[in-house]
Amino acid sequence: MVHVLHPAYPILTERLLLRPVAAADAPALHRYQSLAEVCRYIPYEPRTLERVEQVLAEARSSLDEPGNIQLAVERRSDGAVVGDIILMWHSREHMAGEIGYVFDPVFAGNGYATEAARALLGLAFDQLRLHRVVARIDARNQASAAVLRRLGMRQEAYLVQNEWFKGEWTDEIDFAMLASEWSG
Numbered sequence: 001m002v003h004v005l006h007p008a009y010p011i012l013t014e015r016l017l018l019r020p021v022a023a024a025d026a027p028a029l030h031r032y033q034s035l036a037e038v039c040r041y042i043p044y045e046p047r048t049l050e051r052v053e054q055v056l057a058e059a060r061s062s063l064d065e066p067g068n069i070q071l072a073v074e075r076r077s078d079g080a081v082v083g084d085i086i087l088m089w090h091s092r093e094h095m096a097g098e099i100g101y102v103f104d105p106v107f108a109g110n111g112y113a114t115e116a117a118r119a120l121l122g123l124a125f126d127q128l129r130l131h132r133v134v135a136r137i138d139a140r141n142q143a144s145a146a147v148l149r150r151l152g153m154r155q156e157a158y159l160v161q162n163e164w165f166k167g168e169w170t171d172e173i174d175f176a177m178l179a180s181e182w183s184g
C-alpha cells in the first residue's frame with residue numbers, strides 16, 4: 001500500500017469544519033496565538049501577526065512523504081475560526097505520527113478541541129493508515145490531558161524534567177493510540 005495523505009476538504013464533523021489554513025486566517029489565528037496564556041505549554045512563544053502569516057504561508061494540507069499538515073477549525077454554525085490543529089507524520093518505516101492543537105480561549109469549554117482532534121485521528125488512522133499516533137504534553141497542561149483522555153488515548157509515560165522549556169525544567173506526559181485501538 002502506498003501511504004499518502006490527500007484528504008477531501010472540507011472535513012465535516014457534527015459542529016465543525018476542518019480545512020487547509022489560508023492567508024486570510026492570519027488575524028483569527030493571531031488573536032489567540034499571540035496570547036501568553038495560550039502559548040504557556042506549547043513550543044512557540046506568542047506570535048506576531050507577521051510570524052503567523054509566515055507560518056501560514058509554509059503550511060501544507062496534503063502529504064506524499066512524512067511532514068506536517070495544519071488545518072483551520074471553523075464552527076459550522078457561524079464560520080468562526082475556533083482553533084488550528086496539526087497532524088505530524090514522523091516516519092514511513094514505523095508509520096508513526098503525532099497530533100497537536102491550539103484553540104482560541106474564547107471558544108474553550110465546548111468540546112471543540114476534542115471533536116477536531118478526533119477527526120485528526122481519523123485522518124491519521126483511516127486515511128494515512130498510521131500504526132501509532134502520540135501526543136506529548138507538558139505535565140501541567142491539564143486541559144490538554146483531558147482532551148487526550150476523552151479521545152481514548154493511553155498515558156504511556158511520565159518523563160521527569162526531560163526538557164529545558166521556557167526557562168525551567170519541565171515534566172512531559174506522553175499519550176498514545178494504536179490503529180488497533182482506534183474505533184472511529
Ligand SMILES: CC(C)(COP(=O)(O)OP(=O)(O)OC[C@H]1O[C@@H](n2cnc3c(N)ncnc32)[C@H](O)[C@@H]1OP(=O)(O)O)[C@@H](O)C(=O)NCCC(=O)NCCS
Pocket residue numbers: 037038039041042100101102103104107108109110111112113114115136137138141143144146147
Ligand atoms: C488544550 C485546549 C485545546 C483544551 O481546550 P478545551 O476547551 O478545554 O477542550 P475541549 O474543546 O475539548 O472542551 C472540553 C470542555 O468542554 C466541555 N464540553 C462541553 N460540551 C462538550 C462536548 N460536546 N464534548 C466534549 N466536551 C464538551 C467539557 O466538559 C470540558 O469542560 P471542562 O474544561 O470544564 O472539563 C486549550 O486549552 C488550548 O488551546 N490550550 C492552549 C494550547 C495548548 O496547550 N495546546 C495543547 C498542546 S499539547
